[in-house]
Amino acid sequence: MNNIVQISTSTIPLRFLNHRETNIPKDLKQRILYDRFHNTLIADGLQHGFFYFDENMLQARTKLPLPTLKGFVFEVFAVRYFNENLTTIGKKAFNWCTNRQRSSSDSYIQSYTAIGTGFVETKQKYSYSFYEPHGNADIRFIRKNKESDNGWEFALEMNSNNPASIQIKAITSNEITEIINPLLCNKYTHVLTFLRDSYGIHSYTRCMEQVGRLFKTGQITQKQRLFLEDRIYSPEHLGIYQYDVDDYSEYLNYWYKGRGNANDDLINAIGIEVAGYTANESGILIPNNI
Numbered sequence: 001m002n003n004i005v006q007i008s009t010s011t012i013p014l015r016f017l018n019h020r021e022t023n024i025p026k027d028l029k030q031r032i033l034y035d036r037f038h039n040t041l042i043a044d045g046l047q048h049g050f051f052y053f054d055e056n057m058l059q060a061r062t063k064l065p066l067p068t069l070k071g072f073v074f075e076v077f078a079v080r081y082f083n084e085n086l087t088t089i090g091k092k093a094f095n096w097c098t099n100r101q102r103s104s105s106d107s108y109i110q111s112y113t114a115i116g117t118g119f120v121e122t123k124q125k126y127s128y129s130f131y132e133p134h135g136n137a138d139i140r141f142i143r144k145n146k147e148s149d150n151g152w153e154f155a156l157e158m159n160s161n162n163p164a165s166i167q168i169k170a171i172t173s174n175e176i177t178e179i180i181n182p183l184l185c186n187k188y189t190h191v192l193t194f195l196r197d198s199y200g201i202h203s204y205t206r207c208m209e210q211v212g213r214l215f216k217t218g219q220i221t222q223k224q225r226l227f228l229e230d231r232i233y234s235p236e237h238l239g240i241y242q243y244d245v246d247d248y249s250e251y252l253n254y255w256y257k258g259r260g261n262a263n264d265d266l267i268n269a270i271g272i273e274v275a276g277y278t279a280n281e282s283g284i285l286i287p288n289n290i
Contacts, residue, residue: 075168
């Protein structure tokens with residue numbers, strides 16, 4: 001006779017439970033994700049500026065569609081991963097966006113810091129001139145330079161005076177208009193795209209499918225095809241585990257819909273004030289004058 005021993009989940013730290021188990025209850029899955037990501041989300045929101053404290057109470061600027069919120073969150077996510085893993089993940093990102101053929105040394109990359117151009121911290125800690133919340137570069141690398149007016153300088157693309165940059169995308173559709181065309185017209189230089197669609201297909205994979213189709217139909221040249229294949233990356237190209245991205249994205253879904261925690265007083269604290277911009281049907285911010 002088999003004896004089945006039931007152990008209450010209240011006696012086990014949530015971080016030891018695997019929310020990916022297929023038979024795990026939905027409410028427990030949400031609790032695990034909450035335990036893992038809630039404080040991270042608050043920190044990321046404060047970093048980017050769509051959360052702020054007012055008399056010790058956490059507040060938010062305004063409401064945003066979920067895709068736009070995810071874009072902001074994964075900007076902070078990427079900068080954090082780059083700086084906390086500077087000689088590994090950060091180095092790969094640096095080499096990629098500066099178009100280096102040979103890898104930088106650890107000592108060289110350690111002189112640089114990744115910054116988010118739309119972060120509140122960037123204008124407060126580094127230089128207001130680096131603060132470009134509506135620019136075409138979400139992430140840049142900077143290092144100290146005593147001869148510079150503000151004491152810092154951008155990392156440049158190899159054999160160029162152009163600042164190296166990375167654009168973050170948290171989309172699940174419209175890869176041609178959101179990624180491929182902006183790269184071809186030099187609006188972006190490098191795009192790091194994070195998410196899978198509802199079928200589990202990564203936006204990077206969708207991009208490569210579109211690039212192959214455009215080449216086969218003669219809409220882009222071989223040179224343009226190679227360019228696009230080099231300038232579009234997924235997190236795993238840089239050593240970031242995709243399941244970490246997927247888990248965070250899933251928690252954002254729960255949190256946004258108010259199911260991450262029934263007593264969560266942050267459910268309505270979503271957004272960032274974006275003057276002159278409007279969210280389109282896909283939740284992507286576009287200038288009002290377009």
